[in-house]
Amino acid sequence: MNFLAPAAFAFAAALPVVILFYLLKRKRVLKLVSSTLLWQKFLADTQASAPFQKLRHHWLLVLQLLLLCLAILALARPYLAGVSPGGRLLVVILDASASMQSRDEDPTRFEKARRDALALVDSLRDTDQMVVLQAAAQTEVKQSPTSNKAALRRALQACAVTDAPTRLLEAFKLAQPLVRDRAQAEIHLFSDGATTSLDEFEHEGLPVVYHRLGRRADNRGLVSLDVRAHPDDPTRRAVFAAVANAASNPAPARVELLFDGQLLETRTLELGPRETRPVIFTVAQDRDGVFTLRLAGEDDLPVDNEASMVSRLPPPVRVLLVTRGNRFLEKALAAVPRAEVSVAADCTDPARDFDLVVLDDVVPTVWPEVNLLAIRSTRTNWLEITGRVEAPAIVDWRGTHPLLRFVGFDNVAVAEALTVKTPPWAVSLVEARETPLILAGEFERRRVVWLGFDTLQSTWPLRVSFPIFLANAVEWLDPATTAAAQLRVRAGDPFRLPLTEVPSEVRVRPPDGAALTLALEPTARELVFGNTHRCGVYRLALGTNELAFAVNLLDAAETDTTPRAEIRFGRYARAEATTLRPANLEWWRWLAAAGLAVLLFEWWFYHKRTA
Amino acid sequence: MTLGMSGSLLSPELLRRLEQLQLLAQRRAKSHLRGERRSRARGLSVEFADHRTYVPGDDLRYLDWNLYGRLDRLFLKLYEEERELPVRIFLDASESMTFGEPVKFDFARRVAAAVGYVALCGFDRVSVLPFPEHANELAARRGLRAVRGRRSALAFFQHLEQLTAGGPADFNAALRRGALEARQPGVAVVVSDFLDPAGYEVGLGALVGRGFQVHAVQVLAPEELAPTTYGDLRLVDSETGAHQDVTFGRYRLAAYQQTVRNFVARLREFCAARRVRFYQAGSGDSLDDLLLKQLRAGALWS
Numbered sequence: 053m054n055f056l057a058p059a060a061f062a063f064a065a066a067l068p069v070v071i072l073f074y075l076l077k078r079k080r081v082l083k084l085v086s087s088t089l090l091w092q093k094f095l096a097d098t099q100a101s102a103p104f105q106k107l108r109h110h111w112l113l114v115l116q117l118l119l120l121c122l123a124i125l126a127l128a129r130p131y132l133a134g135v136s137p138g139g140r141l142l143v144v145i146l147d148a149s150a151s152m153q154s155r156d157e158d159p160t161r162f163e164k165a166r167r168d169a170l171a172l173v174d175s176l177r178d179t180d181q182m183v184v185l186q187a188a189a190q191t192e193v194k195q196s197p198t199s200n201k202a203a204l205r206r207a208l209q210a211c212a213v214t215d216a217p218t219r220l221l222e223a224f225k226l227a228q229p230l231v232r233d234r235a236q237a238e239i240h241l242f243s244d245g246a247t248t249s250l251d252e253f254e255h256e257g258l259p260v261v262y263h264r265l266g267r268r269a270d271n272r273g274l275v276s277l278d279v280r281a282h283p284d285d286p287t288r289r290a291v292f293a294a295v296a297n298a299a300s301n302p303a304p305a306r307v308e309l310l311f312d313g314q315l316l317e318t319r320t321l322e323l324g325p326r327e328t329r330p331v332i333f334t335v336a337q338d339r340d341g342v343f344t345l346r347l348a349g350e351d352d353l354p355v356d357n358e359a360s361m362v363s364r365l366p367p368p369v370r371v372l373l374v375t376r377g378n379r380f381l382e383k384a385l386a387a388v389p390r391a392e393v394s395v396a397a398d399c400t401d402p403a404r405d406f407d408l409v410v411l412d413d414v415v416p417t418v419w420p421e422v423n424l425l426a427i428r429s430t431r432t433n434w435l436e437i438t439g440r441v442e443a444p445a446i447v448d449w450r451g452t453h454p455l456l457r458f459v460g461f462d463n464v465a466v467a468e469a470l471t472v473k474t475p476p477w478a479v480s481l482v483e484a485r486e487t488p489l490i491l492a493g494e495f496e497r498r499r500v501v502w503l504g505f506d507t508l509q510s511t512w513p514l515r516v517s518f519p520i521f522l523a524n525a526v527e528w529l530d531p532a533t534t535a536a537a538q539l540r541v542r543a544g545d546p547f548r549l550p551l552t553e554v555p556s557e558v559r560v561r562p563p564d565g566a567a568l569t570l571a572l573e574p575t576a577r578e579l580v581f582g583n584t585h586r587c588g589v590y591r592l593a594l595g596t597n598e599l600a601f602a603v604n605l606l607d608a609a610e611t612d613t614t615p616r617a618e619i620r621f622g623r624y625a626r627a628e629a630t631t632l633r634p635a636n637l638e639w640w641r642w643l644a645a646a647g648l649a650v651l652l653f654e655w656w657f658y659h660k661r662t663a
Numbered sequence: 664m665t666l667g668m669s670g671s672l673l674s675p676e677l678l679r680r681l682e683q684l685q686l687l688a689q690r691r692a693k694s695h696l697r698g699e700r701r702s703r704a705r706g707l708s709v710e711f712a713d714h715r716t717y718v719p720g721d722d723l724r725y726l727d728w729n730l731y732g733r734l735d736r737l738f739l740k741l742y743e744e745e746r747e748l749p750v751r752i753f754l755d756a757s758e759s760m761t762f763g764e765p766v767k768f769d770f771a772r773r774v775a776a777a778v779g780y781v782a783l784c785g786f787d788r789v790s791v792l793p794f795p796e797h798a799n800e801l802a803a804r805r806g807l808r809a810v811r812g813r814r815s816a817l818a819f820f821q822h823l824e825q826l827t828a829g830g831p832a833d834f835n836a837a838l839r840r841g842a843l844e845a846r847q848p849g850v851a852v853v854v855s856d857f858l859d860p861a862g863y864e865v866g867l868g869a870l871v872g873r874g875f876q877v878h879a880v881q882v883l884a885p886e887e888l889a890p891t892t893y894g895d896l897r898l899v900d901s902e903t904g905a906h907q908d909v910t911f912g913r914y915r916l917a918a919y920q921q922t923v924r925n926f927v928a929r930l931r932e933f934c935a936a937r938r939v940r941f942y943q944a945g946s947g948d949s950l951d952d953l954l955l956k957q958l959r960a961g962a963l964w965s
Contacts, residue, residue: 079895080895080897080908081894081897082896082897082899083892083896083897083898083899084898084899084901085762085886085887085898085899085901086758086759086761086762086763086856086858086884086887086901087759087856087858087859087860087887087900087901087902088898088899088900088903088905088906088907089858089859089860089900089926090858090887090919090922090923090926091898091907091909092907093922093925093926094909094918094919095907095909
C-alpha cells in the first residue's frame with residue numbers, strides 16, 4: 053500500500069494529545085462533605101494530587117485512538133497500485149467572451165457558468181479527471197488534466213471574463229486530441245452559443261455537452277465603426293457605424309457621437325426586432341483625436357454600447373510613378389484624392405521620401421524600400437515566373453478584399469500575362485485559369501501589389517473599375533492607412549506597431565487605469581502588446597511620442613446575445629443545450645461531518661452522564 | 664411528668680411509651696451505689712440469695728435464727744443487694760455530625776435523650792459524654808454527668824439541647840478515656856456515624872475490654888447513603904480538611920451504595936464478634952422505629 057499524502061502522518065502528533073487529555077484530570081467542583089472516608093473506600097484506587105493520573109485501560113480511550121488512527125490513515129490517502137477501469141475525462145470549456153457578461157443571469161452569464169462548472173467539479177469521482185479551458189479570443193488552458201478538485205476549483209476561480217469575441221474553434225481544437233480515443237470523455241461547454249463556424253468538427257463526433265447560459269436577448273450594440281474621409285468633401289470626416297438590436301422586440305436607441313470626450317451629435321433610432329441599421333455622421337475634424345460612439349440606455353450587455361476610433365487627419369499620399377509612359381495610369385493616379393504623383397523613368401534610390409512607388413513594367417536600378425504596386429515588374433526573390441500565357445481568361449476575383457472593393461472584371465480582356473505560382477506571402481486576387489493575375493500581400497514588412505500583365509495590353513484601363521482599383525490600391529498601400537488600421541484593434545487581438553527605432557521607455561495606459569511599462573529588446577523591430585482584453589482607448593507613450601489606439605468589440609455575433617439552443621457542427625452534427633444532467637453528487641463529506649457531530653455528541657453525552 | 668418537659672427532642676407520645684421500658688442489664692450491676700438493679704453484691708434487699716456460715720463480726724441482724732434453732736449453728740442470710748446500673752452515652756458531636764438533612768447530630772441527640780430518659784425512669788445513673796470537648800459548653804456538659812432520677816429528666820433534656828456539634832474528634836481516644844474514667848462498667852451506648860479515618864476498633868474494643876455492655880448506634884445522613892451531587896467533584900473532609908477527587912455519576916450510585924453496605928457490614932461484624940449490639944439508622948428515619956423496635960430487639964431494654 054502506498055500513500056498519496058504521506059505528509060498527513062504528521063497528524064499522528066494528535067495521538068499523544070488524546071492520551072494527554074486522559075492523563076489530565078478534569079477540573080473539579082469543590083464540595084464539603086461530612087467525611088471522605090466512604091469516598092476513599094469507594095475510590096480506593098484513585099489517588100495522588102498530581103495533574104496526571106496513571107493511564108488505565110479505558111475503552112473510550114482505545115476507541116478514540118483507533119478512530120484517530122483511521123482518520124490519519126485516511127488523510128494519508130492510501131492506495132493500492134492496480135488496474136482500475138479508469139475514470140472519465142471532462143474537458144470544461146468556459147466561454148469568457150464578451151457576451152458572457154450579459155446580466156440576464158444572476159449576476160452574469162459568466163458567473164453562472166462558473167458556478168455550474170464548480171458544481172460539476174463537486175460531482176467528480178475520485179478517478180475522474182478534468183481539464184479547464186477558458187475560451188475567448190485566445191484559448192487558455194487553465195488546468196491540465198487532474199483529479200485534484202482544489203486545483204480545479206482554483207483554476208475555475210482564476211478564470212475571468214474578457215471583452216473579446218468567442219473563438220470556440222480554437223478551444224475545440226485543443227479539446228479534441230484530449231477526448232479522442234478515450235472511451236469516457238466529455239467536453240462540457242459552458243457558453244451562450246454565440247460562436248463562429250465549427251464546420252471542421254462535423255465528422256469528429258465530439259462528445260459535447262452544451263450547458264447553455266442566458267435567458268433572453270435584451271441587448272443593443274454597435275457592431276461596426278469606421279471613420280474615413282468624406283467622399284464628397286475631403287475636409288470632413290464620415291463616421292460609419294452599425295447598430296444592432298438583438299431583442300425580438302422593437303427598441304429605441306440613442307446614438308451619441310463624441311470627439312475626445314465632447315458630445316458632437318445625438319441621433320435617435322427606432323430599431324426593429326433583430327434589426328441592424330447603419331448610422332452615418334458627417335463631422336468636421338480639425339485635429340487628430342478619438343471618435344467615440346455611445347449607445348445610451350440600459351441593456352443586458354454594456355460592453356458593446358461604446359466603440360472608439362482613433363482618427364488622424366489624413367496626410368497627402370506621395371506617389372512615385374516609374375514608367376516609360378502610361379497616360380491611363382497617370383490620370384487614374386492623379387484622380388485619386390490626396391495623391392501627389394511624381395513621375396520618373398527610373399528609380400535610382402530607395403525612394404524613402406515617397407509613401408508608395410508604382411513600377412509600370414520597368415525594372416528599377418535600385419529597388420524601392422516602400423510599399424509597391426508593381427506592374428509586370430518583379431524581383432526574383434518575390435515569386436517564381438514560370439512562363440507566359442496568351443489571352444488568359446479571368447475566371448474569378450476576390451471581391452471581399454479591400455483592393456477589389458467595387459471593382460469587377462467583367463468584360464476585361466488581357467492579351468498576355470506572366471504565369472506564376474502564388475507565393476506564400478501573397479494572396480491571389482484575380483485568377484485566370486492558368487495563373488493568378490493580381491497578387492497582394494506583405495513581403496519584408498511592406499505591402500506589395502503585383503499585376504502579372506501590362507495594363508496597356510488589356511482592356512482594363514477602359515473600364516470604370518480601373519481607377520477605382522487604383523484608388524483602392526493607393527488607399528491600401530498608403531502607410532497611413534496601415535498605421536490607422538494598426539490603431540484599430542479587436543478585443544483580444546494583439547496590438548502591433550512596427551518600430552524604426554527602439555524607444556527608451558514604452559508605457560501603456562489601459563482604459564481601466566494602471567499604467568504598464570513594457571520591456572523591449574534593443575533589437576526589437578516591432579512592438580507587440582497582447583493584453584487587450586478590455587475595450588476602450590489605450591494610450592501609449594513611446595519615449596516622448598504619444599499614441600492612442602482603440603480596442604473595440606464590434607462583433608455582431610457577440611452583440612446578438614440570444615442564447616442558442618444548440619451548437620452546430622456543420623450541417624448535420626450538433627449539440628443541444630443541456631439544462632439538467634445526471635451527475636454523481638457525492639455526499640460522503642456530509643456523512644463524515646455527521647459522523648463527527650455524532651462523535652461530539654457522544655462526548656458531550658458522556659460528560660453529561662458523568663455529571 | 665409534664666408533657667412539655669421533653670422540649671423539642673422527644674414527643675410526649677414517645678416519652679409515654681419510653682416510660683414503660685426498662686433497661687436490661689446483661690450482667691449484674693457492679694455499681695457501689697445502691698440502686699434498683701440486681702447485683703452480685705450481697706446486701707440489703709428483700710430478695711433472698713443464699714446462706715453462709717457466720718464469722719465473728721457479721722451483722723447479727725442478718726443471722727437466720729430459725730436455722731439456728733433447728734441446726735444449732737449460726738448462719739447468715741444473704742440478700743441480693745440491688746444496685747444502680749450506670750449508663751454512659753457516648754455522643755459524637757464532631758463536625759461530621761452537623762451534616763445531613765435532617766442533621767445527624769439532632770437525630771443522635773434524640774437517641775441519647777430517649778436512652779437517658781429510659782435510664783432515668785429506671786433510677787439509673789446516666790452520663791452523656793459528648794466528644795470532642797467544647798470549652799464553651801462546660802456547664803451543659805457537667806449537667807449531663809451522673810444524672811439520676813426521673814426528676815432530673817427536664818434538666819437533662821435542656822442540657823442536651825444546649826449541645827452543639829463541631830470540630831474534629833478522635834473517636835477512639837474519646838471512647839477509651841470514657842472507659843477508663845468509669846468507676847464501674849455498665850451500659851455504654853455509642854451514638855456516632857463511625858466515620859473516623861482512624862477507625863472505630865480501638866475505641867469500641869476499649870469499652871468492651873472494660874466490661875461495658877456496648878450498644879453502637881450508627882447514624883448516617885441520607886446524603887451519605889445515596890449522594891445526589893454528581894460530576895467531577897473535589898470533596899473536602901469537614902473534619903480533617905483532606906481532599907478527595909472523585910468523578911461520580913448516577914450510574915456509579917449502586918457501586919457507592921455497595922461500598923456503604925460493605926462498610927456497615929464490616930462494622931456490624933466487628934460488633935457481633937465482640938458482643939456489641941449494633942444498630943444502624945439514617946438521620947431521616949423514624950426515631951420510633953429505632954427506639955421501639957431495633958433497640959428492643961437488641962435487648963437494650965424491654
